[in-house]
Amino acid sequence: MYRIERLKKRDPHLRWALPDRVFFAAGACHILAYAFMERYRTGSLRAIWLKPDAGFTGNHIYVASGGWVFDYHGYSDAERYRAHTWRKAQRWWPGWNATPIELPADVLISEAKSRTYDGLWLREPDQFLHDALPRAVAFLKRFPPPPAPGA
Template sequence: MAVTAAGVFRRTPLERSDQRVAWRRTNQAFFAAGACHILAWVCRDTYPDRAIGTTGLRFADDRQVFHVYATWAGWAFDHAGWNPEPDLLAVNRDFERRPVERVPLADDLAAFCAAHHHRMPHRYWRDPIPRARAYLDRYAPPWTRGRS
């Protein structure tokens, strides 16, 4: 899947206010906007033997992140699968038409959610973790590519 800006899938006011409506979006839309942080932490936790980090994107003049993804050795994993991180940065910058910057995030999901006003898994209409695991399983990680 080609790298795509998270903003393409920005939630509508109804999707922001009604968790059931937000839940019914496609997996890509759900994990691009509204549950990207859940997907990033599930990715990190799925591969404990890899140095996977969590990174946020924010506008250069803002404190809050608008998108979260997992990182490993120059690669980024988000709603569009594994892509080179520079490509993810460029497509979001170009879509938003303003500078974006990457922000390494703390290891603790609860601390991130509190600091950046994001939902913890129990605050969704249903548990998003199994959905995130199933979505992650669709994408071969970069360290396995080229193997038979």
């Protein structure tokens, strides 16, 4: 989990200039999740939104399948990932908690569809300075294919 300065988050040039890992951690995680799901199209992949409790920030979207998850870190054991995410968020925002909500893949690249979920408002890939989808596809090349089912 990364936190970036408001100036960098609001300025399209500064946001685009962030290193890939930070870019996909702080504001474009949904684009990375969508690219992953499109590349590895299997029925076991689920997009999960961590919806922070009322009064908190720290939204995040990742891909889950069985006992593993994928986000800007790469692959992680699902339980360790959850523990790490909560521990880190609670360090920044004492009392932080979130509800995991499964999202359909098409919501990840549609501002209109994302807004049908209370508290969610996602940018479409072309609403960044440049289209973020090719950047996500290129970032995915750094990682091996997903673990086999049951792994």
